Amino acid sequence: MSSRDNIQRDLPDVAAIAHPDHAGSLDWVGMDGIDLPIRYADTQSNALTAPARVSVQVDLADEQARGIHMSRLYLLLEDTLATQALTPSMLCSLLHALLESHQELSTRARLRVEYAHLLKRPALLSANAGWKSYPVTVEASLLDGHFAVRLGCEVQYSSTCPASLALSRQANQQRFEQDFARATPTHHAVHDWLGSGRGMAAVPHAQRSTASVRVKLAAGFELPVSELIDAIERALATPVQTAVKREDEQAFAKLNAENPMFCEDAARRIRAALESDPRIGGYRIVASHHESLHPHDAVAIASKNFAD
Amino acid sequence: MATAALESWLRDHRAAHPQLEPAWVFLSADPRRDACGAFEALKQEWLDAAYAIRAPNVAATKLQWWAEELQRAHSGQPRHPLTQAVFADACAREIPLPDWHRVVHAALSQLETPPPADFPSQLEQAATLHGAIARAETALWFGSGASAQRAEKLAAVQRAVAALRNLPMEVDYGRTPLPMSLLARHGLSQTALIQDSPARRAALRDQAGELLRAIEEAARLPGPLGPFRGLQARLDRRALRRALRADEPFGEMQRLTGGLSALLDAWRAARAWHAAQRP
Numbered sequence: 001m002s003s004r005d006n007i008q009r010d011l012p013d014v015a016a017i018a019h020p021d022h023a024g025s026l027d028w029v030g031m032d033g034i035d036l037p038i039r040y041a042d043t044q045s046n047a048l049t050a051p052a053r054v055s056v057q058v059d060l061a062d063e064q065a066r067g068i069h070m071s072r073l074y075l076l077l078e079d080t081l082a083t084q085a086l087t088p089s090m091l092c093s094l095l096h097a098l099l100e101s102h103q104e105l106s107t108r109a110r111l112r113v114e115y116a117h118l119l120k121r122p123a124l125l126s127a128n129a130g131w132k133s134y135p136v137t138v139e140a141s142l143l144d145g146h147f148a149v150r151l152g153c154e155v156q157y158s159s160t161c162p163a164s165l166a167l168s169r170q171a172n173q174q175r176f177e178q179d180f181a182r183a184t185p186t187h188h189a190v191h192d193w194l195g196s197g198r199g200m201a202a203v204p205h206a207q208r209s210t211a212s213v214r215v216k217l218a219a220g221f222e223l224p225v226s227e228l229i230d231a232i233e234r235a236l237a238t239p240v241q242t243a244v245k246r247e248d249e250q251a252f253a254k255l256n257a258e259n260p261m262f263c264e265d266a267a268r269r270i271r272a273a274l275e276s277d278p279r280i281g282g283y284r285i286v287a288s289h290h291e292s293l294h295p296h297d298a299v300a301i302a303s304k305n306f307a308d
Numbered sequence: 309m310a311t312a313a314l315e316s317w318l319r320d321h322r323a324a325h326p327q328l329e330p331a332w333v334f335l336s337a338d339p340r341r342d343a344c345g346a347f348e349a350l351k352q353e354w355l356d357a358a359y360a361i362r363a364p365n366v367a368a369t370k371l372q373w374w375a376e377e378l379q380r381a382h383s384g385q386p387r388h389p390l391t392q393a394v395f396a397d398a399c400a401r402e403i404p405l406p407d408w409h410r411v412v413h414a415a416l417s418q419l420e421t422p423p424p425a426d427f428p429s430q431l432e433q434a435a436t437l438h439g440a441i442a443r444a445e446t447a448l449w450f451g452s453g454a455s456a457q458r459a460e461k462l463a464a465v466q467r468a469v470a471a472l473r474n475l476p477m478e479v480d481y482g483r484t485p486l487p488m489s490l491l492a493r494h495g496l497s498q499t500a501l502i503q504d505s506p507a508r509r510a511a512l513r514d515q516a517g518e519l520l521r522a523i524e525e526a527a528r529l530p531g532p533l534g535p536f537r538g539l540q541a542r543l544d545r546r547a548l549r550r551a552l553r554a555d556e557p558f559g560e561m562q563r564l565t566g567g568l569s570a571l572l573d574a575w576r577a578a579r580a581w582h583a584a585q586r587p
Contacts, residue, residue: 092312147312220313220389275361276369278353278377278388 023063028110030057031070036077038115040086043226047085052115054081058098058106065105072101077111086113087222091140092147099142110141117153117225123243124251130242134229137214152214153229158238158252159289162260164204171202206256207292208240209263211270216282216306224279235273236266263287267300275304282306313389314346321349327543327564330574331535343397347448348536350390351441358415358437362481371415378408394448403447411440423484423498427518430487431464438463445534450584455531462526462533462541469519469544472512473561476502486515504556512557520548532584538577543570 038052056073076097084090091111098109117136122129137152179198183189193199211232217223233239237259241252261269266287274283282305289298322329328348335341354374361367381391382405394400414437424430439456442463446456471478471485478485484498491497494511501508523545533541546565551557 146316219316220311220392221387272363272366272369275363276366276373278357278370278373 019064020066025063026060028057029060029068030073031055034074034077036081038081038086038113039084040115040117040223040225043119048118050115050117052081052113054114055112056098057110058102059108060105061107062105068102068105073098076101081113086138088140088147088149088217091138091149092142095140095142095147108141108143110139110143112140113138117229119226119229121239121242123245123248124241124255125247126243126245128243128245128248132240132242136225138223139214147219149217149223150214151217151223151225151228152212153225153232155211155213155229155232155236156240157209157211157233157236157266158206158240158256159209159261159263159266160204160206160238160256160259161293162262162265164293165257165260168202168204172200175199175201204260205292207290209266209287209289211236211266212286212288213270213274214284214306215274215280218279218281221279231273231277232270235269236261263289263298263300267302271302271304284308311389311392314342314393317349317389318345321345321352325352327570328536328539330571331539331577333571334535334574334578340397342393343400344449344534346390346393347400347445350388350394351445353390354411354415354441358418359481359483364419367419368416371412374415375409375412378412379405382408397448399448399451402452403444407440407444407447411437411444414440424487426487426489427515427522430468431461431522434467435460435464438467442537445537446531449534449581450532454584458526458529458531459533459537460531461529462523462537465519465522465526466537466540466544468515468522469548469561472515472519473547475558486511490514504558509555509557512561513552516548516551516557516561520545520552523548533577533580535574535577535581538580539570539574542573542577546573 032055034054034056036052036054037049038054039047039049042048054077056077058068058073060068076094080090080094080097095109095111098111099106102109114135114137116133118131118133120129121132135154137150139150139152141148175198176193179193180189185193213228213232215228238252238255238261241248244252264287266289267285270285270287271283274280274285282303284303284306285301287300291298322332332345335345338344354371357367357370357374361370377386377388377391380386381388381395382401384395386392386395418433418437421433424433439460442459443456445463446454446459468485471483475485479498479502484491486496486501490511491501493514494507496505496507496511501511523541527541543565546569547561547563550560550563554560
């Protein structure tokens with residue numbers, strides 16, 4: 001017998017031998033905030049490694065058991081997530097392994113992986129590009145033999161207030177009336193006026209905004225992380241930019257003028273994008289506009305076939 | 309052997325269409341069960357995109373996704389579990405790509421279909437999409453040499469039957485489940501169709517009569533039927549007959565029949581399917 005076996009034999013396993021003071025099953029038991037590296041494929045199918053924060057839980061179905069085997073869960077996560085790419089099939093196998101490690105105790109398992117997904121984004125007009133980090137969550141569950149995956153991401157965008165835009169236009173009209181009340185404006189005069197400080201009496205307020213989207217992935221698909229982010233950004237049309245030269249900044253200003261949005265508009269735009277994707281079986285959208293007019297956020301929520 | 313993903317899609321599809329469950333009994337041991345069952349679910353995905361999405365631009369984007377998916381599947385790179393299962397079948401791969409695209413294009417054109425003027429134009433409109441589906445379906449079940457005449461005609465009629473059965477949803481989605489001429493004859497508006505009234509009962513009875521005649525005409529056309537369409541035809545015929553006799557036809561159309569008669573219908577449909585498969 002090895003010294004390791006001797007040590008293991010000598011150490012008491014309270015979870016295995018002791019009975020609880022108060023018996024009863026527990027919905028979920030596990031660990032939150034585990035730091036682990038994960039591997040995922042970028043848009044060119046290159047394998048990338050990223051630091052992740054992982055939660056893992058199983059139910060404690062055995063009413064007389066004192067506790068679960070946390071170390072078994074941890075070691076399985078460590079063995080799998082650090083070495084295999086994050087895919088639904090890997091997650092399904094991992095969940096089955098987690099349950100097999102708790103055969104006498106548990107019937108359900110779930111885990112949640114949070115990491116930052118880096119994507120390189122081209123500038124709007126110039127030839128530059130920059131990296132953007134998107135918070136991504138992947139939740140997988142195995143409940144009554146039924147495997148399900150949810151994918152979440154956060155996308156930041158700019159929202160220009162449509163009401164403020166209309167009020168600003170009106171203020172500009174009033175300024176125009178005021179400045180040209182006594183003259184028939186010539187093309188040249190108006191051109192110069194528009195380019196002067198007098199030519200803009202008001203500007204609408206705009207703010208950085210966040211779309212938090214969680215989708216229930218239909219069975220049989222890979223994780224469409226970058227596709228989901230792309231779809232949300234396309235729908236909103238004003239994602240925040242990375243590398244920005246003057247021409248890019250002007251293009252961004254134009255996009256904002258063309259896409260004024262209340263949070264309600266943003267949520268509906270995203271919903272339309274998700275509804276048209278057959279890979280998405282349900283969703284929950286939270287569009288939060290971190291108002292520059294107010295000290296509070298404006299929030300719109302839309303969901304379908306998505307229970308928390 | 310179906311993958312877990314395919315089984316998940318099939319399970320959801322079967323739960324949503326319990327009336328066809330008896331047909332699955334006769335398909336369960338068939339080696340082509342996965343491909344043909346997946347086509348049933350795939351068909352429903354297309355129909356849901358065409359009929360169950362309110363915003364036409366959203367529906368169009370979704371159908372465009374399907375057009376691309378069919379292109380990928382035809383070239384051996386399907387992504388969807390349903391197209392993976394369907395295109396694993398040799399008969400599906402033999403169906404020319406334009407025939408698959410015709411289904412999606414027909415679904416796209418359906419999004420802008422005006423209310424039908426009369427019963428023949430209602431069937432004609434439905435035939436564009438449902439006929440295209442029936443052609444692909446017949447080629448999948450029976451090979452590209454099989455006549456799709458009966459399946460095409462029946463598919464158009466079955467769409468009109470489904471519209472009658474789902475009348476409130478049809479009206480809610482801005483469609484007219486009965487031809488305009490029939491509404492005019494009974495002094496009904498589209499919105500008045502939602503409420504029960506003597507005029508609505510009479511109109512529904514008239515429509516049920518037209519549909520029953522059309523199903524019987526379709527039955528005389530050449531060509532085989534798959535077990536799902538065959539069973540649905542038998543169920544529709546029973547429902548229409550009941551509606552014709554009923555005081556309140558709409559309730560009769562909605563009533564699901566199960567038990568021995570449905571099993572018998574499924575057995576007959578399966579027997580016809582097997583007979584058509586024999587060389």
